Amino acid sequence: MDNVAGWDSIASVQLIAVVEEEFGITVPADRYEEMSSFEGILSCVLEMTR
Amino acid sequence: MKLIDALAISRRPAAQDAPVTRVSLACGFTPLHLETHLLAHLKLRRPDREVVLTSGLYGDLVGNLERLENDVMDACIVVEWADLDPRLGLRSLGGWRPSSLSDILSTAESRAQRFGESIARLERSASVAVSLPTLPLPPIGFNPGWCAGKFELELRATLRRLTERTSSACIVSQQRLDTTSPPGNRLDVASEFQTGFPYTKEHAAVLGELLARALNPPQPKKGIISDLDDTLWKGVVGEIGSAEVAWDLNGGAQIHGLYQQLLDSLAEAGTLLAIASKNDPAVVEEALARSDLALHRDRLFPVEVNWKPKSESVARILSAWNVSADSVVFVDDSPMELAEVKRVFPEITTMQFTAQDTRSAWTMLEELRDLFGKSALNAEDALRISSLRQGPEFMQTAPSNPTAARDFLTSLEAVMTIDASKDPPPRRAYELVNKTNQFNMNGVRLSWGEWCTFLAGPDRFQWLIGYRDKYGPLGGIAVVAGERKGRTVQLHNWVMSCRAFSRDIEHASLRRLFESLDVDEVVLDVAETGRNGPFREFLRLYAPWPEAGPARILREAFDARCPALSIRAQEAEIAGPA
Numbered sequence: 001m002d003n004v005a006g007w008d009s010i011a012s013v014q015l016i017a018v019v020e021e022e023f024g025i026t027v028p029a030d031r032y033e034e035m036s037s038f039e040g041i042l043s044c045v046l047e048m049t050r
Numbered sequence: 051m052k053l054i055d056a057l058a059i060s061r062r063p064a065a066q067d068a069p070v071t072r073v074s075l076a077c078g079f080t081p082l083h084l085e086t087h088l089l090a091h092l093k094l095r096r097p098d099r100e101v102v103l104t105s106g107l108y109g110d111l112v113g114n115l116e117r118l119e120n121d122v123m124d125a126c127i128v129v130e131w132a133d134l135d136p137r138l139g140l141r142s143l144g145g146w147r148p149s150s151l152s153d154i155l156s157t158a159e160s161r162a163q164r165f166g167e168s169i170a171r172l173e174r175s176a177s178v179a180v181s182l183p184t185l186p187l188p189p190i191g192f193n194p195g196w197c198a199g200k201f202e203l204e205l206r207a208t209l210r211r212l213t214e215r216t217s218s219a220c221i222v223s224q225q226r227l228d229t230t231s232p233p234g235n236r237l238d239v240a241s242e243f244q245t246g247f248p249y250t251k252e253h254a255a256v257l258g259e260l261l262a263r264a265l266n267p268p269q270p271k272k273g274i275i276s277d278l279d280d281t282l283w284k285g286v287v288g289e290i291g292s293a294e295v296a297w298d299l300n301g302g303a304q305i306h307g308l309y310q311q312l313l314d315s316l317a318e319a320g321t322l323l324a325i326a327s328k329n330d331p332a333v334v335e336e337a338l339a340r341s342d343l344a345l346h347r348d349r350l351f352p353v354e355v356n357w358k359p360k361s362e363s364v365a366r367i368l369s370a371w372n373v374s375a376d377s378v379v380f381v382d383d384s385p386m387e388l389a390e391v392k393r394v395f396p397e398i399t400t401m402q403f404t405a406q407d408t409r410s411a412w413t414m415l416e417e418l419r420d421l422f423g424k425s426a427l428n429a430e431d432a433l434r435i436s437s438l439r440q441g442p443e444f445m446q447t448a449p450s451n452p453t454a455a456r457d458f459l460t461s462l463e464a465v466m467t468i469d470a471s472k473d474p475p476p477r478r479a480y481e482l483v484n485k486t487n488q489f490n491m492n493g494v495r496l497s498w499g500e501w502c503t504f505l506a507g508p509d510r511f512q513w514l515i516g517y518r519d520k521y522g523p524l525g526g527i528a529v530v531a532g533e534r535k536g537r538t539v540q541l542h543n544w545v546m547s548c549r550a551f552s553r554d555i556e557h558a559s560l561r562r563l564f565e566s567l568d569v570d571e572v573v574l575d576v577a578e579t580g581r582n583g584p585f586r587e588f589l590r591l592y593a594p595w596p597e598a599g600p601a602r603i604l605r606e607a608f609d610a611r612c613p614a615l616s617i618r619a620q621e622a623e624i625a626g627p628a
Contacts (some may be wrong), residue, residue: 010082013245017083018054021251029244 012036023049051255053083056090064093064100071099071500073265074118077128078111080246087258088126095266108246109136112161115168123499124177126261127169129212130248131183134158134205138188140242146190151201154190155208162211170215174474175506176499178219179264181257182209184227185237185248218477218498220264220425222257231256266497269485271399271421272373273322274313275364277382278329278355281403282310282345283337288329292336297344305411309403310344312415317349320431321422322371324352326363326380326391331355360387361394368395372548374487374581379421381414428478430525437524437549459554460616462519466558467620469514469526472505478526479514486545489528489556489588493579494543504542509534513562515546517555517617524550530559539563540573540600544585556588558617564605572608574601 004011016027016035025048027035034040051059075081075088089103106114111133118125132139135157137146144150172178193199213221236253249257279286283295284303297306317323323345327334334355338347352370354363360382368375376397382388388400401417404410469476484495496504505512515528528546532539541563546556563572576589576596586595591611592603 013082013247014053014057014086017251018057021053026240029240032244 015041019045025049051087051090051259053086053251053255056083056087056255056258059090059093060086062093065098068098068100069500071096071101071123071497073101073103073124073126074114074122075103075105075126075128076111076114076118077105078109078114078130078133079242079248080108081105082245082247083251083254084128084247084249084258087255088261091259091262092265095262112164112168115165115172118176119168119172122172122176123503124179124265124497125172125499126179126181126265127165128181128257128261129165129183130185131187131205132248133165134161134183134208138190138205140188140239140248141246146188148192151191155201155204158205158208159211162208166212166215169212169219170217173216173219175502177265177497178216179222179261180212180216180219181222181227181261182212182224184224184231184233184253184257186233218425220267222260222264227256227260230260267425270321270424271379272377273324273367273371273379274316274418274422275324275326275367275378275380276313277360277384277387277403278325278327278334278337280383280405281381282306282313282325284405287333287337292333292340295337298342303405305405305408307344308415309411312418314345314349316418316422317346318431319422319424319427320434322351322373322434323349324367324371325350325354326360326367326382327353327355328357328360329355359390361391364391364395364398372488372551379418381418426477428481428526430478430527433523433525434549437522456614456616462521462553462616464517464519464553464617465620466555466562466617467516467518468562469516470511472512475501475505475512476514476526479512479529479531482514482526482529482545482547483531483543486547487579487581488548488584489544489546489551490579490582491541491544491585492575492577493582494575494577496543505531507533512543513559515555515559517550517553519553528555528559530563534567534569537568537570538573539567539569539571540575542575544574548584551584554613554615554617557612558615558619560592560603560608561612561615562619564608570605572603574603576601 012035016032019035019041020027023045025045027044031044034044073092075085085103085105089101092101092103106117111129115127130139132142135154136142137144137150137154169178169180187202187205189195191199191201231253235250237248238250242248276282283297283306284301285295287295296303297310298304313323334353338350338353352367354366356363364380368378374397375395379399379401380388380391381401381403383403383405385402388402391398392400399421401414403414480498480501483501504510510533512529512531514526515530516526517524527550529543530541531543532541560572563569574589578586589595589601592607593601595601
């Protein structure tokens with residue numbers, strides 16, 4: 001996310017919320033840091049939907 | 051709506067050169083997904099506008115409201131318990147001791163009063179939607195949660211301070227919210243801790259949609275055409291007789307009585323009611339004359355009872371009302387009759403009355419209320435039916451010979467009044483601008499905030515034109531709004547109710563513009579809407595319809611072509627721009 005112009009904490013929260021809604025999961029707060037890259041999000045979603 | 055869809059819609063660019071509508075979301079928390087959903091729904095409801103949504107500072111609803119009062123067209127105000135006292139929220143550790151409760155109540159009372167005063171000031175010049183606290187109270191006080199203690203009851207009573215001074219703000223219905231967003235599924239504790247946004251995504255979606263609808267309500271429909279047998283009453287009157295049709299508990303037909311009761315209520319609020327029934331007229335009149343009818347017989351006009359296809363009855367009713375099919379709901383128990391009418395009038399809304407399925411029938415009553423509900427009643431609502439009844443008498447009396455027709459108009463003893471108030475402008479003028487179709491210069495629709503913002507300019511004006519003659523008053527029936535520019539007046543809006551046709555009111559209005567504003571030219575921002583044929587027909591007398599840009603009426607052309615007018619204008623009530 002550091003490479004995306006204009007990205008901020010609100011955008012991160014929105015992205016996590018969209019992922020939660022789309023995959024029917026609740027991402028715990030202690031995993032938010034992982035959700036800062038495509039690979040991190042993919043890994044988290046795969047684990048939580050397994 | 052899902053968040054991903056709301057995000058996509060909220061980022062859609064507006065059409066080039068679309069007018070800007072500024073909307074503020076005032077709340078005390080991080081607006082986050084509520085802002086996203088609200089913006090998406092606002093964009094869907096105002097596709098002709100560039101909607102710019104702004105929000106204020108975190109934790110400062112008082113300041114956010116006060117900052118709004120200067121420069122905003124539309125405002126959504128979302129109040130939660132923590133705005134009344136931070137101790138009622140989850141991010142404060144100010145104490146929930148029983149000994150603190152009276153102090154919390156006192157703070158809540160005074161803040162609610164302050165919010166209410168801000169809202170009352172704001173609504174004078176802006177469209178305002180308000181959401182009262184939607185979240186559960188925290189486990190504060192000493193009563194168990196299943197018992198509403200004195201503290202909770204008094205706290206809820208403070209909410210009256212928020213609304214007691216408001217007149218036009220739309221307060222989001224708690225009942226509707228409870229139906230669509232279950233109270234137990236609204237608070238997201240984790241989100242409140244992490245981001246300061248207290249709502250679940252689902253609740254944010256529902257509240258965003260309701261706020262957008264409160265700011266941009268659909269125009270109420272104008273009339274209901276109802277069937278009789280197994281709709282207005284239970285039974286087939288031609289088979290069992292007028293004494294045996296039923297609409298009460300004893301007859302196992304209470305849902306029909308409630309339907310009558312709703313129709314009666316809507317009619318008193320200005321909705322037109324008519325009957326389209328395949329029946330014997332004499333038998334129907336006997337039934338409609340029953341004294342226990344829950345619907346006043348005089349509300350029904352016209353009553354079309356015959357054996358022809360119902361679409362023919364509907365056509366005659368639409369003609370008598372002079373309204374288009376898309377403003378009307380047709381209610382019948384028969385899917386075949388609904389389909390036959392829908393085939394001829396695809397724009398009409400049809401509803402099936404299913405008395406055997408009372409839950410479905412009840413839902414239909416609620417839907418009818420939504421389609422015809424309005425924010426306030428005005429004098430014209432009571433006049434509508436009587437002036438429609440006078441319409442045929444007027445048209446029959448009016449001679450077709452031009453000379454005799456002039457004499458007839460002179461005999462009307464017509465008086466035109468003009469209400470030019472601007473601060474605030476009359477609500478009736480705003481209502482007419484947004485609902486009139488046929489005599490409408492350009493079909494432009496405005497929010498209350500846009501209307502007030504337009505009129506704020508020193509040379510801008512609105513005239514709400516009223517009319518009465520020996521047949522009775524028609525009330526406020528036309529609006530002219532524009533801006534004076536030297537020897538020219540530019541009209542942005544000109545609408546007139548179809549009830550006022552054939553009385554020369556449009557010519558008299560134009561004459562007043564030339565004379566009282568003392569201008570040489572009237573420039574009209576016209577646009578063809580597909581439905582404003584009567585306006586285009588009127589304009590043709592004075593000026594050609596332009597291929598592009600505005601139409602222009604020169605004073606010489608007006609003086610040369612205007613018919614002899616006999617409408618007397620009440621000079622004392624005329625007040626234009628300086």
